[in-house]
Every structure is written in structure tokens, then in C-alpha cells.
Amino acid sequence: MITRSSSATGGFVDKNGVKATAGGGTILLASHGIVYGPGGQGIFTNSAGQPVLYYHYASTTVGLADADYLFGYNVLSWSNGWPSV
Incomplete structure (x- = not known):
């Protein structure tokens, strides 16, 4: 699972904009x-x-x-x- 942010300290979201802290994450390899x-x-x-x-x-x-x-x-x-x- 991957997420990204414009800041190293947070605000990480998946491809759909779902926060990592709210269950977000985009599958890269399964x-x-x-x-x-x-x-x-x-x-x-x-x-x-x-x-x-x-x-x-x-x-x-x-x-x-x-x-x-x-x-x-x-x-x-x-x-x-x-x-x-």
C-alpha cells in the first residue's frame, strides 16, 4: 500500500484522497x-x-x-x- 504527501511530516493520502490515518492506501503490488x-x-x-x-x-x-x-x-x-x- 502506498500514500503520499506534499510534506514529510504528514497529510498522507492515497490515489483517491483518502487519508492514511483513515484507512487509505493504494495497492502497488498484490x-x-x-x-x-x-x-x-x-x-x-x-x-x-x-x-x-x-x-x-x-x-x-x-x-x-x-x-x-x-x-x-x-x-x-x-x-x-x-x-x-
Whole structure:
């Protein structure tokens, strides 16, 4: 879930303007296909200067145990100032 603000100290809202403190949040990455429970996200800049979202996830074709988690990544794109994968 993501929110944003024009100030580092608050007023964070989601894409629809719902405050984070009132249950707001826009989904950036959720389970899809064989990707289950993506989490532990971070962002780095690749050699082409693009922001990349990285995370771990369980694959429904491999197994759901912690030891079976895999590493995933997606280059972020932007739409109306909001990131998407």
C-alpha cells in the first residue's frame, strides 16, 4: 500500500484522497498469477537510471514455506504522479 504527501511530516493520502490515518492506501503490488504474498519491498535505481521495485514472494508452483520464497523485481512506471508495476 502506498500514500503520499506534499510534506514529510504528514497529510498522507492515497490515489483517491483518502487519508492514511483513515484507512487509505493504494495497492502497488498484490498477489497475482503464481505470485503469492509479495512483501519486503524496497527500491533501487538500475544502471539505466530507472527505479526498480524489489520484493520476495511465494510461488504457488514452488511452495509456500518461508524457505521457498523467491526474489522478484519490476521496473516502476508512473501515471499521474503515482508509481505502478
